[in-house]
Amino acid sequence: MGLTWVALGMVQLVVMLCVSPGSLVVDAATEKIDAGGLINLSNREQTWAPYMTLSAPFSEIESITSHFLFRTYDPEGLVFYGDSNDGKDWFVLSLRGGIPEMQFGKSTMMVTVSGGPKLNNGVWHKLELYSEGEFVVLKVDNKPELRVGMHQDNPGPSREGFIRLALGGLLIDQKKLLIPINPLLDACIRDGHWLSLSTPWDITPKKKEMPCSPDIKPGSFFSGGGLVVFNTSAFAFDSLNEINITVLASSDKWNGTILSMWSYHTNSRIVSVGEDAENERLYFKVDVGDMAMTGYGDKDFKSFQMTIEKDSITIESRLQQHVTQRGRIPVNGILEQWKEGMPLSFGGLLGKGGDHDGSAYMGGCLDGIFIQGQQLDLDQAVFKDPSVSSHSCPV
Structure with missing residues (x-):
């Protein structure tokens, strides 16, 4: 009608x-x-x-x-x-x-x-x-x-x-x-x-200008020209005792930084995950005060997961179901900081003060980014550089 x-x-x-x-x-x-x-x-x-x-x-x-x-x-x-x-x-x-x-x-x-x-x-x-x-x-x-x-x-x-x-x-x-x-x-x-x-x-x-590729697949594509930034308070699940971030990939054809997180309490970047270019492998780093941890995994990882609990951060990478690297570091009050709000970026290192004027931008495709099991829509970010394709990757 x-x-x-x-x-x-x-x-x-x-x-x-x-x-x-x-x-x-x-x-x-x-x-x-x-x-x-x-x-x-x-x-x-x-x-x-x-x-x-x-x-x-x-x-x-x-x-x-x-x-x-x-x-x-x-x-x-x-x-x-x-x-x-x-x-x-x-x-x-x-x-x-x-x-x-x-x-x-x-x-x-x-x-x-x-x-x-x-x-x-x-x-x-x-x-x-x-x-x-x-x-x-x-x-x-x-x-x-x-x-x-x-x-x-x-x-x-x-x-x-x-x-x-x-x-x-x-x-x-x-x-x-x-x-x-x-x-x-x-x-x-x-x-x-x-x-x-x-x-x-x-x-x-x-x-x-971002071109239109002849063939595409689902995912998020980072061209190497910028990143996306979220505020963690948007994912403040009050009733839960931990936050899980999972990133999926199906190829090692990427470079740069996948993820970083900034703490307003220490006014510094406390988490970064990306490519160790010299050795062509995945690295993840947690650095808070005098507590630091650096771990390494395979660049052709299929998934890595970061778990934020009340007073610790745990990161592990996997090839299929096999855990290739796992590390845990105490971080005082990190879950409360997440709830209060911290800059969380994908596709590059956050800049001064946690802003989007960052560096070490990622080039490549991520098949999926999940927080608490829910797939993240990059269009919902506080900031998204136009060089990032939120839902498609070139084949």
């Missing part, structure tokens, strides 16, 4: 997303881009800022159909956004739990609808939006999956002013969304048809 849509003008806003296809071309001087090529939506510096945007007058729009190919392992994030009337009328297409979701806003009315197949399976899917009378239809792999609309007695002009489009982010305050969402999306788009416009898109300058 469809909802009645507001106005043909807003229908056109939602579905008019089409530029002729072509290779990705960036003009470094003007920061313009042809959006018909291969696009990595995670190429953005800020959480809500889009990767690329476009503004055009309604009078230049001839086509009201849009389609593109989309690939991700990420279950949640923003795909694209459109608005008119200076952001008063807006539309968002996103994923939630891997399922497509559309949100609309016009004046005081808001609508959200979701449905269709899960798209976060790492294969390319064709998404298409088009108008059907007063309704907007979303097709997935040539099958209609969502149909939504609204109705207003006096919709106003439909072909005046400008539309704005954005990929991977919003151009309005995120508080306007009917249902909040984590916008970060580790996904790629190609063969896009976005409006019948020749206008190039604007992009936000980046430290380093």
Whole structure:
């Protein structure tokens, strides 16, 4: 059962997303881009800022159909956004739990609808939006999956002013969304048809563009350009007497630092795990005051686990089920420090004061990171460098 849509003008806003296809071309001087090529939506510096945007007058729009190919392992994030009337009328297409979701806003009315197949399976899917009378239809792999609309007695002009489009982010305050969402999306788009416009898109300058690999697998990929940082207080399980961090890997094709942790009590880095490059092996180090421990394991480890108890830290590495190295060191009040909040990083050594301006960045793939048995979503980090792919690794 469809909802009645507001106005043909807003229908056109939602579905008019089409530029002729072509290779990705960036003009470094003007920061313009042809959006018909291969696009990595995670190429953005800020959480809500889009990767690329476009503004055009309604009078230049001839086509009201849009389609593109989309690939991700990420279950949640923003795909694209459109608005008119200076952001008063807006539309968002996103994923939630891997399922497509559309949100609309016009004046005081808001609508959200979701449905269709899960798209976060790492294969390319064709998404298409088009108008059907007063309704907007979303097709997935040539099958209609969502149909939504609204109705207003006096919709106003439909072909005046400008539309704005954005990929991977919003151009309005995120508080306007009917249902909040984590916008970060580790996904790629190609063969896009976005409006019948020749206008190039604007992009936000980046430290380093992350490419889209031809083949991917689930995991978290660190390019060697940055890290992610969590606050341990987000994982403060009051009823438990220990915290377990487990990291899985299936290859020794990595280098740099996997994990580090900073103590505000000692104002120093107290834990680090990474590569002993000279001997090509895994090292782990705990250093608190006059108590220190350094252990070594195989670089092609399948898992290592750090257990934080009330007054100690234990670290062990494994090859399959065989423990190759295990060490335990007393650390006074470490579990309470965890509950109070400490910086915990993956993919590099924390910098001064435990900030994200670190060093010894990791290059390579981790198959999974778990805290208390729950897989960690790097998109939930306090800080994530855009060079880190949260849900996919190149094969």
